Amino acid sequence: MNESPELPNWVKYPLDGSSIVDSVDDFVLPTTSNYVSNEEVQDCKISTPSKKTDNDVEEISTILKSRYTSPEEVVKALDHCHVVVSESMVEKVLKRFSNDWIPAFGFFRWYQMQSTYKPSANLYDSVVDILGKTKMFDIMWELVVEMVRLGGLISLTTMSKIMRRLARGGKYFDAIVAFREMKRFGLSKDILAMNVLLDSLCKERGVEYALDAFLEFKNEMPPNSHTFNVLIHGCCKARQLNKAQWALEEMERYGIHPCVISYTSMIEAYCREKDFRKVDAILDEMQSKGCPPNVVTYTIVMHSLGKAKETYEAMGIYERMKRNGCVPDTSFYNSLIYILSKAGRIKDANNIYEEMSKNGCTPDVTTYNTMISVACDHSQVENALKLLQEMEERPCKPDLKTYAPLLKMCCQKKWMRILFFLLDDMFKKGISIEIGTYSLLVNGLCKSGNLGQACLFFEEMVLKGLLPWSNTYTRLVKELERKDMETEKEKIRQLMEQAKNGEQTC
DNA sequence: TGAAGTTTAA
Structure with a gap:
């Protein structure tokens, strides 16, 4: 039995682990409806009925979601579609299908044929x-x-x-x-x-x-x-x-x-070699040549020290930077939050998160992605979802990396309804799923034993023309073998062949 | 995404 997460009251679904899987119809993340992107705000200003555009985008998307084998087929399928097309609407549809060339290109060809509209x-x-x-x-x-x-x-x-x-x-x-x-x-x-x-x-x-x-x-x-x-x-x-x-x-x-960029590149290289002595030498050289390190330089050095588990020295760089009158920015704070979290200092990381806003640095998508990922790592579901909500209120557009840890967690905990809710939420926001996401889903579902669903995602990935990573394939096949699912195994094997052939013709 | 830095993983 999965642990029942304590979710904030705005996430309404049964807290009993088993029922999550089959009855979360009333699960509501208050994120989709009130989310307004910048373009939409602009749309509103020029009094475009954006609700109408949204409906049209949905209508077109529904048609495009069927699997077609060629752009021509897509054009045919759209033939009897009577939605009003506009530039901004086409942009939205293209963004949704940006990893899926057949529907994207077919739709574009169809749009060209609506003679009044020139792309x-x-x-x-x-x-x-x-x-x-x-x-x-x-x-x-x-x-x-x-x-x-x-x-x-x-x-x-x-x-x-x-x-x-x-x-x-x-x-x-x-x-x-x-x-x-x-x-x-x-x-x-x-x-x-x-x-x-x-x-x-x-x-x-x-x-x-x-x-x-x-x-x-x-x-x-x-x-x-x-x-x-x-x-x-x-x-x-x-x-x-x-x-x-x-x-x-x-x-x-x-x-x-x-210039500072040239030197910083060199510093980054020596950081990777973990040659911190050389890094120090270049830092000194920069000072003496009147080309002092800036916040980017310090971010790189601090981050590398942090990754090398030299947290104490990393904090030393933070001090040195402040001493030299260099002001931290959002990226610097992001790095600091990351290394503190990885060092297990979650409390300190949270303090920095609070501090950055006070210092005039607004959290950005990376800040939230890092915070959400850390929350997921520690199974703090409620916290992760709260952060997701917070970023939409800001507004700060989530991206693939925002969702990846959440999706992974849903696979692990077998929360299939929430998983599909999130996938749908992503699609609506134009966050197109790519190979890394599919691999994450297939792997996660293999781990939690939902092989049927893993196979479905595998199939979807191949039908989109993506070549699955070999370890994703091997893992799935092994699991199917272990459970004596011969028919499914054969199907997956054929799909992999199909994907490989597709790759050659590209 | 785009002259340098921060998330992320089979």
Whole structure:
């Protein structure tokens, strides 16, 4: 039997563990109805009936939720739909299906056919991004060609999305080609675009490609401080300290002084090596060169010390920062709350949470995510839900990471109704579920023995075109084997095959 | 998301 959580009175559902599973019809989280996003507030100002838009979004979503095998099928399914389409409504629908290219793209095609509405450049960019994110690069390019043909739609924003998504998909060379060919899209190849390219390559583990691209283009476009900081940071993240050093020297050869960002990247690298002696040396060097560390630098050092279980030294950095007249910000507090929580100092973490507001630092989504995660770790359900409510009242938009620990907890405790309530709540807020979330659900349900539901999520993930992680698959199969669920096991095996084949054709 | 920091995990 699961422990009965003590929930605040606004969460109304039977507190008896067993009945939670099958009768929580009156379970109400007062979060969905009173939640108003910033855009909606704006919608109201220009007196758009946002209730109507919401209903239309729901209607379209219901149609799009069925599984279709192609965008054309989606267009057909929407054929008899008579909702009034508007730009903001299309944006909302696209956001909801941003990890599901078939409904998203099909819906966009249908929207184009509603002849009075011409999609804006922004909407085109969103669709390009969705296609890139779901690795449908061929279709993405077709759409880009269409944008060029129609004229006036392609911008640096579009190119940035293309380069970032290609890099993320491991297609470094294609990302470089996209940049090289920018003129063909009617755009100028400038340092801004080059910095985006280098940054995309660096951030997606393609530092080598970034360095090559830098050498290829540096004479065509004179690099600026951003360029070097991107490279230094990229090399540091890739643990290529000698190359980072080279970039730092190259920067100086161009007559650009390394700044607090350059030094902070180096510090972060040494923090990762746990070489705190070297970190201290750089901190001193920064002071002496008249380029003192800032709140970001201190956050990194404090956080690393905290993670290395050197809580005492981490607090020392906090003192040192205050002594040097550097003011903590929200991110700094977030880090402090995190390391204190991990060190088991929950009370201190809570005090910091109270203190930050008094010091003029508003808690943000990370603050809440951290606090909620800590509450879930300690099975403080009521506290976690209270925080969720608090963040919506602020308002502070929850995201995937807000819900992950809550979903995990629901799986563990077998609270299926609440689990589905939360999933629905996420969908309504446009928080699109991706592979990590599915893995969490499948794993959590395996652990608590709800294999039927685990299989359903596994299936849904494959039908969305996602390739399940191999350990998620193995775990599920093992559990099914253990319970002699041969039919289900075979089904899962076939789904995995299907997912693998899908991946190859992408 | 996008020149540096903070949540997070199979």
